[in-house]
Amino acid sequence: MSTDTQTLDIPTVSAYLEKHLEGFEGPLDVSKFQAGQSNPTFLLKTPSRNYVLRRKPPGVLLKSAHAVDREFRVQKALQDTDVPVSKMHLLCEDDDVIGSAFYIMDHINGRNFMDPRMPDETNETRAGIMDEMNRVLAALHDVDIDAVGLSDYGPPGNYYERQVGRWTKQYRASETENLPDMNLLIERLTASIPADDGQRTLVHGDYRIDNMMFEKDGTKCLAVLDWELSTIGHPYADLAAVIMQWQMPAGTEGRGFGGADRKALGVPTDEEFIAKYCERRGLDGIDNFGFYLAFCFFRMAGIIQGVLKRALDGNASNPERAMKVGAYVPVFAANGLKALDSK
Numbered sequence: 599m600s601t602d603t604q605t606l607d608i609p610t611v612s613a614y615l616e617k618h619l620e621g622f623e624g625p626l627d628v629s630k631f632q633a634g635q636s637n638p639t640f641l642l643k644t645p646s647r648n649y650v651l652r653r654k655p656p657g658v659l660l661k662s663a664h665a666v667d668r669e670f671r672v673q674k675a676l677q678d679t680d681v682p683v684s685k686m687h688l689l690c691e692d693d694d695v696i697g698s699a700f701y702i703m704d705h706i707n708g709r710n711f712m713d714p715r716m717p718d719e720t721n722e723t724r725a726g727i728m729d730e731m732n733r734v735l736a737a738l739h740d741v742d743i744d745a746v747g748l749s750d751y752g753p754p755g756n757y758y759e760r761q762v763g764r765w766t767k768q769y770r771a772s773e774t775e776n777l778p779d780m781n782l783l784i785e786r787l788t789a790s791i792p793a794d795d796g797q798r799t800l801v802h803g804d805y806r807i808d809n810m811m812f813e814k815d816g817t818k819c820l821a822v823l824d825w826e827l828s829t830i831g832h833p834y835a836d837l838a839a840v841i842m843q844w845q846m847p848a849g850t851e852g853r854g855f856g857g858a859d860r861k862a863l864g865v866p867t868d869e870e871f872i873a874k875y876c877e878r879r880g881l882d883g884i885d886n887f888g889f890y891l892a893f894c895f896f897r898m899a900g901i902i903q904g905v906l907k908r909a910l911d912g913n914a915s916n917p918e919r920a921m922k923v924g925a926y927v928p929v930f931a932a933n934g935l936k937a938l939d940s941k
Contacts, residue, residue: 638915653700669825670701675746680737684821708811708820712850721864726817736878739799739833752830756794765900772907779931803827805836806843838890841868888940895934
């Protein structure tokens with residue numbers, strides 16, 4: 599069984615789709631998307647239409663990671679809601695077909711921004727895209743999870759207790775060096791988890807602008823991508839994830855606004871974005887935001903530590919980028935401690 603994350607067995611994939619995907623007609627042309635570090639993702643071109651194949655990486659994986667079955671389920675459930683997602687076609691959980699589970703969805707012909715400063719856009723477009731990002735996030739947290747069949751998509755109980763415990767275990771399982779800041783962040787987060795306030799919503803888990811597809815010449819979001827970390831949880835984690843990302847260095851590596859003049863760009867401040875979100879969801883405001891921000895820095899440190907470990911083990915989706923991303927683990931840990939002190 600192949601452990602190659604860079605290629606697909608085209609004849610095997612084509613034969614499978616001819617049998618299981620209604621309307622599929624080859625020949626099939628395949629290319630790999632280089633963005634993204636978790637589940638290898640491929641563009642499938644046919645003469646009549648294009649699809650995307652997203653698969654689990656082959657090989658030994660951390661427990662509960664790379665759950666493409668969950669990604670497929672949540673996006674299928676959201677098809678008729680105000681949260682834009684790609685159309686889901688099929689899920690294959692038979693590892694014997696290509697070496698790991700995968701699913702097929704429509705290819706979205708839109709544009710994606712790896713740099714939230716959107717340097718080639720006008721202030722009006724930047725403001726419109728940021729407002730659409732805010733609208734979609736509020737819509738996500740207002741989804742009726744019972745009505746769309748996702749009430750069992752995450753366990754009950756305190757979301758942050760569950761997540762801090764889970765990501766501490768994931769981090770320890772992929773730890774490659776001793777980082778005092780990360781150890782302290784884990785200790786302090788565990789001790790300061792807020793009481794459960796009863797909010798229980800669908801959460802994306804990695805909500806940021808580079809996980810969204812927009813119209814080629816407009817500001818409308820066509821699809822939210824990369825649902826691997828989605829679950830039923832607490833909405834402020836998603837909101838804080840946006841703010842966390844914006845604190846990172848500007849550019850396509852950090853993908854933040856660090857050092858950028860947001861007013862000159864026409865994009866909202868952290869406070870303005872949070873206020874608009876609260877307005878959309880009918881909230882008076884958010885207390886203790888420093889905890890939620892620190893939690894997001896912690897979780898991202900755990901995620902990219904896993905990326906680094908896969909690179910060192912030789913089964914990363916994009917090995918060169920994985921090593922670069924992995925270098926940010928100490929930065930996220932330090933920023934998490936700062937966020938806790940900002941309460």
